[in-house]
Amino acid sequence: MKVGIVGAGMVGSAAGYALALRGGANEIVLVDKSAALARAQAEDIAHAVPFAHPCQVRSGGYERLEGAAIVILAAGVAQKPGESRLSLLSRNAEVFAQVIEGVQRAAPSAMLLVASNPVDVMTEVALRASGLPAGQVIGSGTILDTARFRWLLGDHLGIAAQSVHAYVLGEHGDSEVLGWSSARAGALTVGEFAEQVHAPITGEVRARIDEAVRRAAYRIIEGKGATWYGIGAGLARIVQAVRDDQRAVLSVSVVTPQVQGVADVALSLPRVVGAGGVLTTLAPELDPSEAAALRASAEMLKETALGLH
Numbered sequence: 001m002k003v004g005i006v007g008a009g010m011v012g013s014a015a016g017y018a019l020a021l022r023g024g025a026n027e028i029v030l031v032d033k034s035a036a037l038a039r040a041q042a043e044d045i046a047h048a049v050p051f052a053h054p055c056q057v058r059s060g061g062y063e064r065l066e067g068a069a070i071v072i073l074a075a076g077v078a079q080k081p082g083e084s085r086l087s088l089l090s091r092n093a094e095v096f097a098q099v100i101e102g103v104q105r106a107a108p109s110a111m112l113l114v115a116s117n118p119v120d121v122m123t124e125v126a127l128r129a130s131g132l133p134a135g136q137v138i139g140s141g142t143i144l145d146t147a148r149f150r151w152l153l154g155d156h157l158g159i160a161a162q163s164v165h166a167y168v169l170g171e172h173g174d175s176e177v178l179g180w181s182s183a184r185a186g187a188l189t190v191g192e193f194a195e196q197v198h199a200p201i202t203g204e205v206r207a208r209i210d211e212a213v214r215r216a217a218y219r220i221i222e223g224k225g226a227t228w229y230g231i232g233a234g235l236a237r238i239v240q241a242v243r244d245d246q247r248a249v250l251s252v253s254v255v256t257p258q259v260q261g262v263a264d265v266a267l268s269l270p271r272v273v274g275a276g277g278v279l280t281t282l283a284p285e286l287d288p289s290e291a292a293a294l295r296a297s298a299e300m301l302k303e304t305a306l307g308l309h
């Protein structure tokens with residue numbers, strides 16, 4: 001499958017690298033407003049290919065996206081230390097107006113996989129600009145937050161993150177909701193599992209994990225200027241779910257008809273991802289405080305998106 005990446009900065013290049021290492025594409029094309037950057041990233045990623053899976057890695061203008069099945073959108077500005085994702089909205093919405101036009105000229109039916117922040121509202125921007133069906137304009141949403149949650153829970157319980165099934169819901173951002181009620185370790189609720197391995201999830205543990213997930217980006221950006229490995233791997237994971245029609249359950253963002261009483265809002269819920277993009281949306285078990293927090297997140301995102309009209 002041919003995968004395009006627009007925005008060859010830290011996130012776009014990390015996605016390309018992860019795709020190359022995982023064998024997620026047989027052709028990757030990087031496009032950036034800096035042609036020199038796209039060329040350099042493509043050359044660097046190509047040098048990893050002999051250690052991984054056969055794949056062509058190229059760069060060029062939008063015309064080189066012709067035939068791409070999926071285009072990852074990672075162009076625009078990123079947060080500075082202390083800055084929120086939402087503060088990037090007007091700048092990145094302007095970038096997307098230009099980028100989506102370029103992508104659609106070359107690859108009008110390519111599925112769009114949005115990474116640029118604030119990713120939920122940018123997913124809605126991409127949906128409106130592209131006119132594609134909602135399930136084919138997918139934001140990476142909370143795939144990264146979910147990975148952070150699973151990793152921290154696995155670490156606390158002494159098991160592989162892969163054996164933890166837990167999702168972060170709502171905004172990829174400050175109002176996100178950690179789905180503790182629906183979290184499972186193996187076949188047990190995380191609470192039951194924690195009792196059996198003598199690692200109870202106390203209020204203190206829960207608060208620590210919540211803070212570590214919610215504030216991860218701020219901490220990493222403070223330390224190294226940006227985040228890229230986690231999201232690069234997450235984007236490659238989504239591409240593979242589509243390419244191989246895996247029907248994997250992933251927390252990704254799409255414009256959703258109804259969430260906790262809020263209509264037509266882009267946010268993350270666990271969704272079945274396969275060849276057609278998002279195939280089904282699941283309604284996870286929520287306790288009253290999680291339901292209220294998800295509603296607040298949905299309302300805030302809806303209001304923010306309406307502000308763009």
Ligand SMILES: NC(=O)C1=CN([C@@H]2O[C@H](COP(=O)(O)OP(=O)(O)OC[C@H]3O[C@@H](n4cnc5c(N)ncnc54)[C@H](O)[C@@H]3O)[C@@H](O)[C@H]2O)C=CC1
Pocket residue numbers: 006007008009010011012031032033034037074075076077078079088092095098099114115116117118119140141144172226227228231
């Ligand atoms: N969804 C997620 O979980 C995550 C999202 N992000 C977001 O991803 C985006 C990219 O972040 P980084 O790669 O760190 O930034 P970066 O600054 O390293 O890369 C952005 C790239 O976009 C390019 N660009 C800007 N305007 C363009 C245009 N009109 N056409 C083509 N290319 C253009 C720039 O030249 C630059 O190379 C940011 O919005 C960031 O907040 C970052 C980490 C995680």
Ligand SMILES: CC(=O)C(=O)O
Pocket residue numbers: 079085117144216217227
């Ligand atoms: C930057 C960002 O969105 C993240 O690392 O979560």
